[in-house]
Amino acid sequence: MARANILPTGVECPYGPEELIVSKTNLKGRITYANDVFLRLARYSAAEVIGAPHNLIRHPDMPRSIFKLLWESIQAKKEIFAYVLNMAKNGDHYWVFAHVTPTLDSKRNVTGFHSNRRKPDPVQIDRVKPLYAQILAEEKRHDSRKDGMLRGVECLSDVLKSKGVDYDEFVFSL
Known part of the structure; x- marks a missing residue:
C-alpha cells in the first residue's frame, strides 16, 4: 500500500453522530477487526x-506525541480518551473522539487493543486544533523524529501543567 504517497485533500468525510467506528488490533498495532463504518x-x-498497521489512517497533521501517550496508557492496562484526526485512503479526513482500551485475558495480560470512536462536537475540535498545531510544530522543529516526538510530549506536558490538568481532565474539559 502506497500510504506515503497519500496527500491530504482538505475534504472532511461526513458521518453521523450516531455512528460508531470500531477497530481492534493485536499487540503490535496491526488491525484484526474493523467494522463497516471504519471501512467506509x-x-x-x-x-x-x-x-495492516493501524497507523494506516494516521493524518500527517496529527501529533505523534498524542499516539505516544495513547500507547503508553494502553500498554499500562489503562483506557484513554483522545481526539484524533484520521486520513482516508483518498486523502480525505475525519476527526474522532476515541476511547481506546487494552483487551485483557483471564490473567489480566494484554492480548490486544480495542477502540470505539464517535464524531466529536465541532466546538471540541476547534479547541483541540491549536494545541495539536503547537505540538506538531514542536515535533517538526527537530531533525530526529524521535527527538521531535519527545519534545512534543514535553510541549504537551508543559501546556497541561500550565492549565493545572492532566490529559484526561483536559480532554473532558473541551
Whole structure:
C-alpha cells in the first residue's frame, strides 16, 4: 500500500453522530477487526486493513506525541480518551473522539487493543486544533523524529501543567 504517497485533500468525510467506528488490533498495532463504518470512512476494504498497521489512517497533521501517550496508557492496562484526526485512503479526513482500551485475558495480560470512536462536537475540535498545531510544530522543529516526538510530549506536558490538568481532565474539559 502506497500510504506515503497519500496527500491530504482538505475534504472532511461526513458521518453521523450516531455512528460508531470500531477497530481492534493485536499487540503490535496491526488491525484484526474493523467494522463497516471504519471501512467506509477510511475508504479501505477489509482485505486491505486486516493485518495492516493501524497507523494506516494516521493524518500527517496529527501529533505523534498524542499516539505516544495513547500507547503508553494502553500498554499500562489503562483506557484513554483522545481526539484524533484520521486520513482516508483518498486523502480525505475525519476527526474522532476515541476511547481506546487494552483487551485483557483471564490473567489480566494484554492480548490486544480495542477502540470505539464517535464524531466529536465541532466546538471540541476547534479547541483541540491549536494545541495539536503547537505540538506538531514542536515535533517538526527537530531533525530526529524521535527527538521531535519527545519534545512534543514535553510541549504537551508543559501546556497541561500550565492549565493545572492532566490529559484526561483536559480532554473532558473541551
